[in-house]
Amino acid sequence: xTEALQSSPFRAGRLGLAFSAGxxxxxxxxxxxxxxxxxxxxxxxITAITKGAFPGLWDPTLAFVMGGAVCVTLLAFAxxxxxxxxxxxxxxxxxxxxxxxxxxxxxxxxxxxVGWGLAGYCPGPALASALLSVDALIFTGAMLLxxxxxxxxxxxxxxxxS
Amino acid sequence: xxxxxxxxxxxxxxxxxxGLASWLLWWGLGRIAGVSSIASEVLAAPTHPDTWRWAFLxxxxxxxxxxxxxxxxxxxPTRPLYLLIPAGLLVGFGTVWGSGCTSGxxxxxxxxxxxxSLVAVGTFMAAGMITVTWMRGTA
Numbered sequence: 001x002t003e004a005l006q007s008s009p010f011r012a013g014r015l016g017l018a019f020s021a022g023x024x025x026x027x028x029x030x031x032x033x034x035x036x037x038x039x040x041x042x043x044x045x046i047t048a049i050t051k052g053a054f055p056g057l058w059d060p061t062l063a064f065v066m067g068g069a070v071c072v073t074l075l076a077f078a079x080x081x082x083x084x085x086x087x088x089x090x091x092x093x094x095x096x097x098x099x100x101x102x103x104x105x106x107x108x109x110x111x112x113x114v115g116w117g118l119a120g121y122c123p124g125p126a127l128a129s130a131l132l133s134v135d136a137l138i139f140t141g142a143m144l145l146x147x148x149x150x151x152x153x154x155x156x157x158x159x160x161x162s
Numbered sequence: 163x164x165x166x167x168x169x170x171x172x173x174x175x176x177x178x179x180x181g182l183a184s185w186l187l188w189w190g191l192g193r194i195a196g197v198s199s200i201a202s203e204v205l206a207a208p209t210h211p212d213t214w215r216w217a218f219l220x221x222x223x224x225x226x227x228x229x230x231x232x233x234x235x236x237x238x239p240t241r242p243l244y245l246l247i248p249a250g251l252l253v254g255f256g257t258v259w260g261s262g263c264t265s266g267x268x269x270x271x272x273x274x275x276x277x278x279s280l281v282a283v284g285t286f287m288a289a290g291m292i293t294v295t296w297m298r299g300t301a
Contacts, residue, residue: 011163017190018214022221025183025195025265026166030229033169037240044287044294057167061173066268068177073273076185084236087192094192095274098261101281108260110284113289115252122190123257124197126250127219128226133237139250146254147202154258158211 013087026128032065035129035136037120044117184270187218196266197222198257260286 033039042048042059051060080093087093098105116122121139129136184195191214204215230237241249257263260282262271267286271279 007198014191014212014214015217017219019221021183021187021195022218022223023183023189024179024186024221025197025218026222026225027229028176028179028181028183030176030233030235031179032173033233034176035226035230041240041294044290044293045298047295047298059228061169064170064173065180066175066272069181069269070177070272072178072181073184073269074275076181076188077274078163080185080186080189084189087188088190090190090192092192092198093188094194096194096261096271096276096278098278101278104259105261105278105282108256108287109285110256110260111252111290112263113286114216114293115249115254115256116264116286117290117293118252119241119248119249122197122253123201124222124263124265125226126253127197127201127216127222129230129235129237130223131227132230132235133239135239135241135246136237136287138243139246139253142247142250143254144201144205146197146251147205147258148205148254149251150240150258151206159182 010089011133017089025124028065028069029125029128032068033061034065035132037125037135039120040122040125041117041120044120176233180265180269183275184265184273188270194266194270196262198254198263198268199261199266202254202258 022053029035038147039059039061043062046058049056051057069093112122119135119139121136121143123143126136126140130140168240187193187195193214195218200215200218203210204219251265260267262279262282264286267276267279267282
């Protein structure tokens with residue numbers, strides 16, 4: 001397995017495909033307006049729905065983005081493994097293994113949501129606009145630091161637990 | 163061309179592209195396109211010999227920069243530093259602790275019909291909406 005991973009056409013294929021996926025992902029984010037924090041905050045501002053005729057001052061754009069994306073991933077995750085026993089440039093599908101609804105899941109999502117509501121950036125759009133906007137760059141720096149802090153907090157907890 | 167289309171239609175096309183990118187990564191590498199997981203794994207092990215994560219992030223950053231400039235997406239400052247920095251710290255900490263963000267739990271997790279992701283999406287959407295509503299009250 002490691003031999004195949006190191007063979008150069010296989011390696012080049014993996015990198016080329018991952019880079020292309022990143023490009024298409026970015027194109028989707030930019031096109032849909034998700035790299036503009038004000039549009040995201042306009043979606044999260046749900047109480048604005050009462051201001052005037054539906055949808056009032058609420059901006060439902062993000063719902064269309066999520067809807068379009070999830071329509072595709074529903075097909076993707078239902079079909080891909082039936083059509084191809086193995087990924088093209090890998091030796092297995094790495095599906096997430098966790099299944100419990102626990103405090104880290106809910107607590108983490110809640111903290112993320114608060115940060116998202118404060119700035120209007122989530123990780124994808126922040127990285128996709130990091131070279132264009134000083135705000136996005138500062139946010140991204142703080143986000144990476146937050147990730148490192150959580151990683152070290154989790155590894156300390158794991159040591160105490162074992 | 164784009165200007166003639168309804169913004170909701172363009173948003174859905176953008177969403178479809180995000181979904182197709184996630185499909186590409188699953189079909190090609192068998193990996194979930196979760197931006198927070200990919201970024202935090204690169205931070206934890208930057209010299210890992212399998213460099214697909216770096217390639218994905220490079221595509222995301224370069225693609226966002228080129229297309230953002232091409233389409234002249236406004237990049238006006240939106241939030242003061244005393245909000246941007248805590249917001250970034252919370253997003254970074256929360257997405258690692260909760261194992262995902264809008265892409266990993268939202269786009270991929272909902273597509274996989276994961277109950278965990280559904281709970282996460284409901285939680286971060288609600289927390290985001292409450293935060294924005296509360297900010298509006300204090301501003």
